[in-house]
Amino acid sequence: MAEAALEIVDVSAGYAGRIVLDAIKLSARKGELTAIVGPNGHGKSTLLKAISGLVPVTSGEIRLAGSRIDRLRPDQIVERGVIQVPQGDLLFPAMTVHENLLMGAYANAGGLAERLDFVFALLPKLKERRNQTAGTLSGGERRMCGIGRGLMAGGEVLMLDEPSLGLAPIVIEQIYEVIFNLRREGRTILLVEENAERIAEHADMIHLLDNGRIAWSGLGAELMARPEIVETYLGV
């Protein structure tokens, strides 16, 4: 079994005194795809924000390769190699695609040309659109740009928050093809997704988040073999 790249140990977090995450314990192992599934509004995005330092951790520890990162600022967490592609992309709309990608490498500018080549090879549409402002891209292209920007950072762990949200089925397929390719290349990925079916086959480990707690953990095939869980929590 691969060693843990990112460990979340009994983490509680929330906003303005309201606890959203309650003693979460999970880990993302090196070179694996770890998925977090669950209904909307039950803390999946908050968990990624807590890991990125955007939401304060009230108790517990978050460790990257054994070192605590839960007391660090967001920029320090990015420098350590924990990169998040947030929900809805959060691109810089008045910047070109190229500038957005350069922003991805802001904290780690070494090997910029190679990383740009890698991103353009993986997402050729971005090369075509490199001089177009991000605000004028289609939904799917925006999502690709968000993923490309995340990849520009290099990093140890890539966290993706619902990359399929609001996209047409054919675009979702393209996006997931890119993500599964990254997994095959050995990237450590922590993926938040509402639709468990979509990732069950490819995820090395799935955690079901319900009401801010881990309700179930296991392999994708195991989850799909438990129709009562899927029906109750995921509404599939």
Place this chain on the structure above:
Amino acid sequence: MDVLIQIVASGLTLGAMYAVATIGLSLVYGSLNMLNMAHGAILTLGGYICYAAIVHAGLHPALALLAAALVCALVGLLIYFSAALPLLRAENFETNIFIATIGIGSVIENLMLKGFGPYPIPQPLAVGGQVVIGNVHVPLQNVFILGVAIVLMVAVAILLQRTSTGRAIRATSMNREAAQLMGVRVGRVYAQVLALSGALAAVSGIMISSIATLTPVMGGDPMLKAFIVCVVAGLGNVYGAVIAAIALGLLEAATQYVLGVRWSFATLLLLVILVLIWRPYGLFGKQQVVRL
């Protein structure tokens, strides 16, 4: 034709001064959502520092300009650390910082009053002579102001477009959270923006005092006009602010010639009202959605 040349020469000088005064104000609003009401006082301070550096310290005018920019940049940093940083952590930042910077501006103004007295002083950094275009004599000082403003605007554009620091400033103004997720230390960006704004205000103050005179309250009028430019362009839109500043400078010069000086400010205010009715978010601004 001569009238047109006269209006364009005066209008471009006014517009260039407004543009330099506005860029800093606009950058600060774009990045921090902060209306810096001390901007006018910092602008005046720049004029006085330049005066003191030349007259009392005997510095070369170029060094005096640099000294003024440096001191005002430090004042910008001081505003960040003493007021903006503590208030950013509390609720109602925009209102609180608005009131806090009115206080800071008042303190700076009173210190200048104490230090330099209430009477007008001529700014020693001035270029003599004139150029003749057609039958119009344009003071070289106006050409100098235009030249300095163009150099500054190009420098700011290069900083914002071509450097990693500039991209971080733009990214922070577009989406603070996304910038943080890219590894941008937004606190540092805020400090840089306030320092840059202070330095630009200093240069603007030197320009304005070089064609008028230095008084402790001279910053009020240019700051008001810089706000008008910001509102017409759309708050926080730096490039729109430069275009709006030049256009308003030309309009002011034309109004002064056609209707008289007393009508120029009223015309600017009328224009603001019309723009706000037509496009409440400014000519180059984006419509903002307020979620309740």
